[in-house]
Amino acid sequence: xxxxxxxxxxxxxxxxxxxxxxxxxxxxxxxxxxxxxxxxxxxxxxxxxxxxxxxxxxxxxxxxxxxxxxxxxxxxxxxxxxxxxxxxxxxxxxxxxxxxxxxxxxxxxxxxxxxxxxxxxxxxxxxxxxxxxxxxxxxxxxxxxxxxxxxxxxxxxxxxxxxxxxxxxxxxxxxxxxxxxxxxxxxxxxxxxxxxxxxxxxxxxxxxxxxxxxxxxxxxxxxxxxxxxxxxxxxxxxxxxxxxxxxxxxxxxxxxxxxxxxxxxxxxxxxxxxxxxxxxxxxxxxxxxxxxxxxxxxxxxxxxxxxxxxxxxxxxxxxxxxxxxxxxx
Amino acid sequence: xxxxxxxxxxxxxxxxxxxxxxxxxxxxxxxxxxxxxxxxxxxxxxxxxxxxxxxxxxxxxxxxxxxxxxxxxxxxxxxxxxxxxxxxxxxxxxxxxxxxxxxxxxxxxxxxxxxxxxxxxxxxxxxxxxxxxxxxxxxxxxxxxxxxxxxxxxxxxxxxxxxxxxxxxxxxxxxxxxxxxxxxxxxxxxxxxxxxxxxxxxxxxxxxxxxxxxxxxxxxxxxxxxxxxxxxxxxxxxxxxxxxxxxxxxxxxxxxxxxxxxxxxxxxxxxxxxxxxxxxxxxxxxxxxxxxxxxxxxxxxxxxxxxxxxxxxxxxxxxxxxxxxxxxxxxxxxxxxxxxxxxxxxxxxxxxxxxxxxxxxxxxxxxxxxxxxxxxxxxxxxxxxxxxxxxxxxxxxxxxxxxxxxxxxxxxxxxxxxxxxxxxxxxxxxxxxxxxxxxxxxxxxxxxxxxxxxxxxxxxxxxxxxxxxxxxxxxxxxxxxxxxxxxxxxxxxxxxxxxxxxxx
Numbered sequence: 001x002x003x004x005x006x007x008x009x010x011x012x013x014x015x016x017x018x019x020x021x022x023x024x025x026x027x028x029x030x031x032x033x034x035x036x037x038x039x040x041x042x043x044x045x046x047x048x049x050x051x052x053x054x055x056x057x058x059x060x061x062x063x064x065x066x067x068x069x070x071x072x073x074x075x076x077x078x079x080x081x082x083x084x085x086x087x088x089x090x091x092x093x094x095x096x097x098x099x100x101x102x103x104x105x106x107x108x109x110x111x112x113x114x115x116x117x118x119x120x121x122x123x124x125x126x127x128x129x130x131x132x133x134x135x136x137x138x139x140x141x142x143x144x145x146x147x148x149x150x151x152x153x154x155x156x157x158x159x160x161x162x163x164x165x166x167x168x169x170x171x172x173x174x175x176x177x178x179x180x181x182x183x184x185x186x187x188x189x190x191x192x193x194x195x196x197x198x199x200x201x202x203x204x205x206x207x208x209x210x211x212x213x214x215x216x217x218x219x220x221x222x223x224x225x226x227x228x229x230x231x232x233x234x235x236x237x238x239x240x241x242x243x244x245x246x247x248x249x250x251x252x253x254x255x256x257x258x259x260x261x262x263x264x265x266x267x268x269x270x271x272x273x274x275x276x277x278x279x280x281x282x283x284x285x286x287x288x289x290x291x292x293x294x295x296x297x298x299x300x301x302x303x304x305x306x307x308x309x310x311x312x313x314x315x316x317x318x319x320x321x322x323x324x325x326x327x328x329x
Numbered sequence: 330x331x332x333x334x335x336x337x338x339x340x341x342x343x344x345x346x347x348x349x350x351x352x353x354x355x356x357x358x359x360x361x362x363x364x365x366x367x368x369x370x371x372x373x374x375x376x377x378x379x380x381x382x383x384x385x386x387x388x389x390x391x392x393x394x395x396x397x398x399x400x401x402x403x404x405x406x407x408x409x410x411x412x413x414x415x416x417x418x419x420x421x422x423x424x425x426x427x428x429x430x431x432x433x434x435x436x437x438x439x440x441x442x443x444x445x446x447x448x449x450x451x452x453x454x455x456x457x458x459x460x461x462x463x464x465x466x467x468x469x470x471x472x473x474x475x476x477x478x479x480x481x482x483x484x485x486x487x488x489x490x491x492x493x494x495x496x497x498x499x500x501x502x503x504x505x506x507x508x509x510x511x512x513x514x515x516x517x518x519x520x521x522x523x524x525x526x527x528x529x530x531x532x533x534x535x536x537x538x539x540x541x542x543x544x545x546x547x548x549x550x551x552x553x554x555x556x557x558x559x560x561x562x563x564x565x566x567x568x569x570x571x572x573x574x575x576x577x578x579x580x581x582x583x584x585x586x587x588x589x590x591x592x593x594x595x596x597x598x599x600x601x602x603x604x605x606x607x608x609x610x611x612x613x614x615x616x617x618x619x620x621x622x623x624x625x626x627x628x629x630x631x632x633x634x635x636x637x638x639x640x641x642x643x644x645x646x647x648x649x650x651x652x653x654x655x656x657x658x659x660x661x662x663x664x665x666x667x668x669x670x671x672x673x674x675x676x677x678x679x680x681x682x683x684x685x686x687x688x689x690x691x692x693x694x695x696x697x698x699x700x701x702x703x704x705x706x707x708x709x710x711x712x713x714x715x716x717x718x719x720x721x722x723x724x725x726x727x728x729x730x731x732x733x734x735x736x737x738x739x740x741x742x743x744x745x746x747x748x749x750x751x752x753x754x755x756x757x758x759x760x761x762x763x764x765x766x767x768x769x770x771x772x773x774x775x776x777x778x779x780x781x782x783x784x785x786x787x788x789x790x791x792x793x794x795x796x797x798x799x800x801x802x803x804x805x806x807x808x809x810x811x812x813x814x815x816x817x818x819x820x821x822x823x824x825x826x827x828x829x830x831x832x833x
Binding site for chain 1: 406407423424426427431435436438440443444445447470
């Protein structure tokens with residue numbers, strides 16, 4: 001039986017399937033593994049950051065800093081690999097520690113100073129972007145043999161599709177994200193927080209550690225997305241990934257997560273990402289449409305999903321189950 | 330319940346002081362295993378303060394609490410929960426977005442290899458809820474179930490966490506009859522398991538149906554503990570109201586039988602107020618009597634359209650009218666002075682003058698402001714007429730005393746020249762002098778031919794100014810007293826028995 005909470009997820013998956021069938025009906029070449037592989041590779045960084053955003057939105061918050069953190073991570077890696085002889089893996093660990101700490105600090109401010117997440121992460125967004133500019137205002141190329149090794153790692157599927165490492169990292173992030181959200185106490189606390197912070201506190205949910213954990217997770221995943229993005233572009237540029245936080249929020253909402261928090265699925269976000277990627281691919285295939293049509297379609301989809309959520313909320317609260325299930329033993 | 334078992338909880342000499350007030354004065358409460366103990370008292374009697382002291386939400390200022398013979402001093406509700414005292418409130422404190430099972434197990438989910446085992450959680454939840462006769466799918470989100478089911482889930486969680494004392498704070502306030510029945514079944518089961526249950530409610534019938542003993546609080550003191558099997562409702566009501574209840578014959582101005590102004594036919598709202606008929610004539614004060622929660626305020630709000638009725642009709646001077654919002658009511662020249670003056674009545678930071686003209690200006694429409702001279706004239710006239718004592722008309726109304734605020738609110742409605750005025754607890758929290766003035770005002774307005782509906786918990790007061798008294802009980806009109814029948818004694822009898830006793 002499909003429960004009402006699963007309905008948005010089902011709608012998202014059906015939307016994706018319908019869109020895919022429509023697109024490949026028009027352009028049969030879209031059915032190839034090559035397109036699917038590119039869909040994963042091109043959206044890897046967005047997908048990773050959207051997993052973090054899912055947790056943030058599930059808890060009833062928002063994280064506007066992630067786009068800037070990705071850019072900062074890219075520039076930081078490029079500059080440190082250019083100016084020092086440090087191994088990229090050590091640089092990865094360093095930058096992840098920094099972004100996790102950055103996220104945790106924002107979470108701590110949100111919790112202890114009782115500030116709206118919107119404002120705190122907006123400040124974080126300017127801060128991270130500013131730091132990226134301080135490191136370098138130019139695009140810094142990354143040339144390191146280890147990068148070449150990582151970029152050359154792929155599995156060639158029949159049909160010519162190359163499933164690259166970055167796409168796999170995204171898939172792994174989604175799977176781990178699903179397990180964390182649904183199978184750990186931390187994940188349950190995130191949902192509880194989104195259902196109502198006051199009630200969650202009364203029920204014994206540790207608000208401080210949960211809030212800090214959520215933003216640390218989002219910051220860390222933004223760092224990981226930054227690493228993936230630097231592998232994707234082989235450069236660090238402080239002007240890159242402007243507005244990615246909004247794309248991530250859009251993917252989460254299209255994936256069926258309630259913006260007010262407390263309800264949604266990490267898996268939904270995955271299909272949200274695929275839908276957004278599919279629209280882009282379609283426009284590339286068409287060739288005559290302006291790429292801005294992507295934004296228009298995503299805008300329309302967002303509206304549709306927000307209406308759907310409202311409708312569902314209305315339907316579930318208006319029709320409470322009567323007591324027929326109740327019987328004395 | 331047997332008397333010789335040792336009490337599971339005994340609180341002795343509990344006191345709590347607030348600045349300028351004694352909320353609890355050396356209160357004793359003893360709970361035995363397997364008993365349902367009602368905690369009764371009117372608003373402000375100290376019930377919720379006592380509960381908060383027991384659960385650690387407040388620190389008590391004196392006294393001791395012994396649980397199973399051991400002294401405890403909980404500093405938070407979590408701590409008292411660990412000791413074994415669980416509380417369930419009227420508004421269910423669970424998370425509607427989580428599933429039933431997740432709500433039951435939040436914070437203590439069964440783990441398998443460090444991961445939450447959904448399967449075991451569902452199974453356990455099904456077992457626990459089955460114990461309460463609740464056969465629901467525990468993976469469904471809590472919000473899909475009725476309040477009654479949510480209430481049982483909350484009780485189940487509290488019992489699982491605590492398991493010695495269960496405090497139910499008005500659990501039945503928003504339930505209908507069948508749901509109450511179901512909840513009582515659960516309570517009886519828990520009683521058999523040996524839990525001590527504290528039951529707080531305003532519904533006396535329910536108290537006598539489910540409870541073994543009752544402790545009655547008044548003004549922060551215990552005024553009596555009764556074995557309910559050996560006492561009557563009248564006895565308990567007397568304890569709760571505790572006033573000098575001798576029948577007094579009032580010198581009442583002869584009833585000026587005016588024309589019928591308003592007639593309500595079968596008006597009511599599901600889950601809030603049973604449908605009732607009420608006709609109000611000009612020059613008449615209709616009193617609404619009843620215990621707290623009996624439907625006094627609900628009646629006032631329904632008639633004023635603050636909460637729209639879902640059935641019945643209203644007639645004004647033989648014309649059918651719609652009352653779906655306070656704006657409608659104001660247009661028909663109604664006025665309402667609400668019970669909670671501070672939150673529903675005054676606009677604290679606006680000046681006295683602005684507060685007085687608020688309703689008149691609202692009726693006129695915001696785009697046709699009253700001119701300054703008119704405003705001043707009106708405000709000054711009412712300040713004088715009602716003897717509102719203030720330093721200046723420009724001072725924020727929140728600096729006025731309660732009695733003067735109430736008079737300013739009255740002035741607000743009188744300025745609209747109403748035909749029908751509803752007063753909900755017009756004398757609550759004001760000093761004796763102002764009290765008498767407001768009563769005199771009500772009588773003055775009646776003599777001028779205005780129709781008034783006054784809800785009050787002060788029975789003497791109702792007896793003093795009402796030409797008719799409607800008695801409410803469990804959100805239903807149970808009887809109407811006229812003329813000579815109006816006495817505190819008859820009102821108490823009607824509240825307790827649900828009908829008018831033959832007056833000796």
